[in-house]
Amino acid sequence: MQEISVDDAYQKLQIEISRERLIATTSNLVRISSENPFSSPAAPGCREQEIAHFYHKELTALGFDSELREVVPGRPNVWGTLFGKEEGFNIMLAGHLDTVGTKEYKKPFDPRIEEDRLYGRGSCDMKAALAAYLEVARVIAEANLTLNGNFTVAGVVDEEYQMIGSRDFGTYGPRADFCIIGEPNNLKVCPAHKGQFSLFFRTFGKAVHSSIPGAGINAIEKMSKVVQEFEDYNERLSNGKKHELCGHGTFSPGVIRGGSIVSTVPDFCEMEVDRRILPNETREQVIDEYRLRLEKIHNHDPEFRYEISEPSWDISPLDTPVDNLIVKTVTRGYYVVTGKTAAIEAFSGATDAPNFACPAVICGPGSLLQAHSLNEYVEIEQIVDAAKIYLYSVLALLLSSKTIRKR
Ligand SMILES: [Zn+2]
Structure with missing residues (x-):
């Protein structure tokens, strides 16, 4: 043979x-x-x-x-x-x-x-x-x-x-x-x-009795600003760089959690977002893109406090x-x-x-x-x-x- x-x-x-x-x-x-x-x-x-x-x-x-x-x-x-x-x-x-x-x-x-x-x-x-x-x-x-x-x-x-x-x-x-x-x-x-790179955005507020919401800062409302800020992100990605087989990167908010009881203004909200990255994209680039948008919200709203977590999923x-x-x-x-x-x-x-x-x-x-x-x-x-x-x-x-x- x-x-x-x-x-x-x-x-x-x-x-x-x-x-x-x-x-x-x-x-x-x-x-x-x-x-x-x-x-x-x-x-x-x-x-x-x-x-x-x-x-x-x-x-x-x-x-x-x-x-x-x-x-x-x-x-x-x-x-x-x-x-x-x-x-x-x-x-x-x-x-x-x-x-x-x-x-x-x-x-x-x-x-x-x-x-x-x-x-x-x-x-x-x-x-x-x-x-x-x-x-x-x-x-x-x-x-x-x-x-x-x-x-x-x-x-x-x-x-x-x-x-x-x-x-x-x-x-x-x-x-x-x-x-x-x-x-x-x-x-x-x-x-x-594509790779999968997921993490949490977290927003922070100030808890008060829900009958006086003006005295608190509502972390869920802050997160709603994040959701809106990222509304055109997929469109931006689809106009951005392309891999010959993989096409474009994508973004999808997948899980959201916040608050504990309806009679309290929530001081915490988190949203797990899924980003499919191209072989020629780095995690650092993605974090920079996130930070740019979140900083933009902060610049318009000084009460907006946020955090970007460590990755929850990181598949190359x-x-x-x-x-x-x-x-x-x-x-x-x-x-x-x-x-x-x-x-x-x-x-x-x-x-x-x-x-x-x-x-x-x-x-x-x-x-x-x-x-x-x-x-x-x-x-x-x-x-x-x-x-x-x-x-x-x-x-x-x-x-x-x-x-x-x-x-
Ligand atoms: Zn399998």
Whole structure:
């Protein structure tokens, strides 16, 4: 097999990708509840321990050198590597093990197949991709190829909340040169996405009895000035700088809280605002934009007192250049598998891809329209295609004799 071309190797191995196994593994993964506990303590059913152990067992059985690393109790990252020759790339298929909650979801862990779709919590976000990784791992391990580099498969915790898994992985996990992340995007090739940068604006007032409001300062009324001051902000952003894939930055006030009892003039109000930042925007620029507007209010109203909090969400943008080898490889893989040209665009949400600290591309089965819904499903055909695209990509990066280690 050593001298075989990538396309020949792919054609020979792609027939080994088994639709039945993909269905079985995705179903098995759906059956293992791995709900993110969010701000509650991790507990059976609401943690990644069980699914990480399942993944670890599968990777070990395939001959991968597999490790678990507990990020916080009950929440381990898992990865496994098939080592090849030293001189090649480290290529990684990575994804998150957790899912969103299942409140009001009927039979979330009962995978069911209907009209070539597999239903269940986590099916598309993103257990189908995790199953596809294992299938590619199996096919490559069983083929006994001489790989020029290392092939790693990884599952991380907590993508749906604070991304502690991928942050930890970036520091303690194996280093990768390229990464593919199978978040659901209908197998588009997404090398970029906006970052999420959220924080609180806080206004302060003076509490008095509500029957004498003139003697106090109403923090809610002060916040209403903030809301108005930011009314044209999205318009400004849409006329501002643009990223070729991500478009423009956006702003959205998301949560507001203030006051405690109606008979008191509130002395405190806070509003959490969500800002989607472009790869070429910095947090400092955003804070400066905020401060400029808030200072403007203060200049007109000396009683206006405010504070800008530390970030409540801070997820980096992803910006892998379109001409990067991983983008070209996955795009080519999509073409080889489907016969169609891949759509190259920005992923609409924020993901943990930037935390893996290497050029990364998002390409996975399923759609964000179904992710997080109460009727989550994934098209089985897409799981099969995903596995083939990943297989092609891993082979292309690890079999090519032209591979030059870039550090
Ligand atoms: Zn996801």
